[in-house]
Amino acid sequence: MNEPAELDLPVEGGTLRVLRFGEGPQTALAAHGITGSGMSFRAVARHLPDEWSLFAPDLRGRGGSADTPGPYGLDRHAGDLCRLAEHLGDGRPVALTGHSMGAYTALKAAARRPGLFNRLLLVDGGLPLPVPPGADPDxxxxxxxxxxxxxLGRTYGSDEAYVDFFRAHPALGPHWNADIEAYVRYDVTGTPGARRSKVREEAVRHDGRDLLTSAGSFGAALTGLGVPARLLHAPLGLLGQEPPMLAASVVEDWTGGPGRLPAELVEGSNHYTILLGTAARTVAERFVALGG
Known part of the structure; x- marks a missing residue:
């Protein structure tokens, strides 16, 4: 497939690097996970019909937006998504999706400015996560x-050493493919002999604390959501095994009844391969169908 075009689009206080996949007139906006980048949507974009263009920003503190200034936080990222939707939609609503932390960010954006979006697909995220009382978010x-x-705190002797680190990941290595490798290579930066991730740890920790302490705001957003929405979730978690990112009890609390969020378990996927593996076709198909 053709590699994405790289754009720098304006947001408050700077610009975001945005990857554009496709050249069609139908616009989609996609938000990645907490340590990811827009390249995580490469496989999904390939399975979209030709009339689509998918725009996947690197959120502040990640990828080509690593140097875009803070503050960080999910509200800040949601504001950035709204600004991008205004720019890319040019007066028309755009399709919105998000994976993991990006699902929470997309949910906040859709709740804040529902008129900017014509659908919302949440991918293994977006539901309030239970956190034990008094637990330290870090x-x-x-x-x-x-x-x-x-x-994030390590350096690597070469790009190949960085790739090998990911190949050893239990959720990625057994499913290795060209999309995973492109995602990993896009993330590496630094000087020869001291290669490292583009992701800023301070951004991850800030956003992670925000995600873990904001269950109430996510619940309110889901309850009052004004755009057609759907959840896709994986049976396996961040290490390629149980428990999943979204526990069955959490999914049951928010889906399945009249007026509740429709949900689908994507069999055979884990938290990463739901985007970067064969399940990417399912994600693309459900995303398109959601607007029908």
Whole structure:
């Protein structure tokens, strides 16, 4: 497939790097996960019909937007998505999706400015996460994100060493493909012999604390959502095994009844391969169908 065009589009206080996949007139906007980049939507974009263009920003503190100034936080990212939707839609609503933290960000954007969007697809995220009372959010992040956080403080002798780190990840290595490799190589930067991730750890920790302490705002957004929405969720989690990112009890609380959020379990996927594996076709198909 053709690699994406790279755009720098204006947001408050600077610009965001935005990856454009496709050349069609139908516009989609996609928000990535907490340590990811817009390249995480490469596989989904390939499975969209030719009349679509998918715009996937690197959120502040990540990818080509690593140097875009803060403050960080999900409200800030949601404001950026709204600004991009205004710019890209040119007076027409755009389709919106988000994965993991990006699902929470997309949910906030759709709740804030529903007129900017004609649909919302949440991918393995967007539902309020239960956090034990008194728990330290940073400790929860360390326990939950594991290898994803560990790589941010390290340097690597070469790009191949960085790729090898990801190949050893239990959720990615067994499913390795060209989309995963493109995602990993897009993330690497730094000087020869000291290569590192583009992602800023301070942005991840700020956004992670925000996500873990904002359950009430996500619940309110879901309850009052004014655009057609759907949830796709994976049966396996961040390490390619149970528990999933979204526990069955959490999904059951927010989906399945009259007036509730429609949901679908995407069998055979984990938290990452739901976007970067064969399940990407399902994500693309449901995204298109949601506007029908």
């Amino acid at each position: 400790a929860v992040l360390d326990a939950t994100l594991g290898p994803a956080l560990a790589r």
